[in-house]
Amino acid sequence: MRGWGWQAIRAWTLLVYAFMFLPIAVVVLLSFNANQFGSFPMTGFSLQWFVELSQNDAILRAFRTSLLLGALTAAISTTLGVLASLALVRYRVPGENIISTMLIAPILVPEVVLAVALLLFLNFLSLPKSFPLLLMGHVIFTLPFVLLVVQARLVSIRRDVEEAAMSLGASPMQTFFQITLPLLMPAVLAGALFAFTISFDDITGTLFWKPGGVETVPTQIFAMLRNSISPEINALGTVMILITVGLPLLGLAIARKINQKSGA
C-alpha cells in the first residue's frame, strides 16, 4: 500500500541521518589515524593521539574542571528542580503559571544575553569571573530542563500512594523519602544526567564566565581550534562523545535491568 512516495521519504530520511552522523563518524575515524598530521588519508590504526591526550596537562586540567563543574551543577540544579516541582505539582499555588514561566525563563532568554547580564551584574557586586560564577551560570540554565523532566514524571505518580502512606501514620517527611522519592528516582537521575551533560557541553555562557587560565573541555577545544587543527582534537572529541553519549546509554541500560528485576 506504500508506494514510491514512501520510498522517497525513506531515502530522504536516510540522507538526513547520514548528514547528522557522517561528520561525527569522521571525527572518531580520524582519532585512530596513524597519519602524522592526523588528517586524510588514513594510513593505519593507531592510538597515538589518545596517548598524547593523556599526557597533555592542559587537557587533563580541563577535564577535571568540567567534571567537577558538571557534577556540582547537576547536584544543585536537581535539588532546586525537585523541590520546585513538588511545590508546583503537589500543591495549589496561587500564580502557578507565572511561577512556571519564571522558572522556565532561563531557556527563553538567549544564552548570550543571560551570560552578559549575569557577568556584568556580579561584576558590579565586585564578584569577578570565577569558578562560583561559572557554577551559578550553569545552574541557572540547566534548572529549566531538570524542572521539565521531573515535573513530567511527578504528574504520573499517583497521589493515592502518598495518601495511603500518610493514612498509615507516616509523616510527610517519611512519605517523601520512602514513597515519593524512590518513585521519582528515575526522573531525578534523568534530570541530573541532563544537567550534567548540558553543563559539560556548554561553551556559549562558559566563554563569558570563565576566569583567565581556567578552561573546561569545550573551551579548551575551542582554544585549540583557534591555534591550529591539532589531531589531538579529534581524539578529545571521541572521548567527549564516549562520555556524553555513553553515560546516558549506560544509565538507560541500568534502568532497564532494574526494571526487569523488579518486574519479575
Added chain:
Amino acid sequence: MSVEARERKQPWILLTPALTSVTLLLFVPLLFIVVYSFWLRTATGADDPGFHLDNWQKALGDAFYRDILLSTLRIAAITTFFCALMGYPAAYFIARSKGNKAILLLLLMLPFWISYIIRTMSWINILGVSGALNSALMALGVITEPIQMLYNEATVILGLIHYLLPFMVLNVFVSLDGIDTNLEDAANSLGATRWQSFLNVTLPLSLPGLAAGGLLCFVLGAGTYITPLVLGGPRDAMFANLVFEAIITQLNWPLGSALSLMLLAVLGVLVMIYNRYLGMTQLMKGLG
C-alpha cells in the same frame, strides 16, 4: 500553626530556593543591564553612571550594527528554512514507520548528547583543505590543488543546520505522532489521494510542531556566536559576535549591555508573537 496554614506555607518553602536563584541570577541581572546600557565607558576605562543615550544611539543608529543584525536574521531564517525542509520528511518517516521507531528516535536524540563544539568543528574534517572532501576529489583526479571551502557564510549556515536540525525533527515528530492516523484513513476512504489527505489533513495538524521547531531553530541560530567563530570567515560575524567583542575584547560593557538587550528584544518579540498565537505548551512538549 494550623494545618491549613502549614499547607499554604509549604509550597513556598519548596519554591524559595529555585525562585530566589532565578530572580537573583536572571531577572535582577537583566534589569541591571538595562540600567547599565545608559552608562558610558570613558576613555580611561571607568564607567560614568548616569543617563547617556550614546550606546543606544550607536546600537540603533550605526549602519554597521544594523547590517549585522539584518544578516543575522537572514542567516537564522535560511537555517530554519533548511531545517524544516530536511527535518519534516524525516520526522514524518519516524512517526509513520512501523517497528523500529524507538531506535530511530534514539538515533535522533543522540546528537543532543554530542557536544556542540565537536559537532561544529567536525565540519573542518570534512570541508577543510586536508579534509575528506578535498582528499576524495584529489584522489579522483577532479582537482589537483585543494580548494578552500570553509570560512564563509555557507559553511556557517551548514554548521547551524547540523546543530539545530534535531530540534526541528523532534518537534515535528511530537506533533505528527499525536495525530490520529484514522483521520488520514478517513480522508482516503472519502476519495482523497494520499497526497491530498496529507496536504489537507496531516500537514495542517502538524503545523504547531513545525512552528515550535522553527521558533527554536531561529532563536537558537540567531543567538549563536560560536559557529561563526569556528566555521565563518572574518566577515561572517553574527550579532552575538558583536556582543562577545564588546564585552570580552573591547571591555565596553555599557555598549555590550545595549547590544545584548537589542538581541533580546528582537528575539523576545518573536517568542511573544509565537506565544500569543500558539502558546508555550507546544514548545515544552518538544523540550521535555
